Amino acid sequence: NAGVTQTPKFQVLKTGQSMTLQCAQDMNHEYMSWYRQDPGMGLRLIHYSVGAGITDQGEVPNGYNVSRSTTEDFPLRLLSAAPSQTSVYFCASRRTEGNTEAFFGQGTRLTVV
């Protein structure tokens, strides 16, 4: 198992550009989510999904869109990048049943100039 895979690892965007951060997991987990982490701070939840076709907003959803067409993939779209979206983005997944641990990807470091 590869676990949770995020691509790209690094990205530089110009203000106003759009892009998609990819997240894939091969553990057949129902729950997937996206977090952002700003320097010196904890992670904040952007969007999450409890299964294919179902998504919902987290704490800081503005400026981001998500979709979940398959169990494996949960892409995060930046529609019009802003410098305030400069951050490290983490994707996570876990099973539905029980009190289970979350598995995190290694992150995408995004800089918007």
Add this chain to the structure above:
Amino acid sequence: DAKTTQPPSMDCAEGRAANLPCNHSTISGNEYVYWYRQIHSQGPQYIIHGLKNNETNEMASLIITEDRKSSTLILPHATLRDTAVYYCIVRSLNNAGNMLTFGGGTRLMVKP
């Protein structure tokens, strides 16, 4: 989910036990205590979790007070590779979608 309070930083000598405290005085009966750590901007890594009984695994031990208002994560023999930010998180089983709420954590520095 209940809020948690952790010291912002701690030091520990290599080979000694690291005891990381967490206060969660507003925890409710169906909320679990989770611990994760983040090593140098990598993705967070699960360590351990518990409800009211003490728990132990290959990484650490979790001691939860009888009133469940606080807990301590114990790394029995800290190594330099345990230097990381440690997050104490309280989460309800009913909180199905909102996975985890991270606070500031404790930055543990293990020194030779």
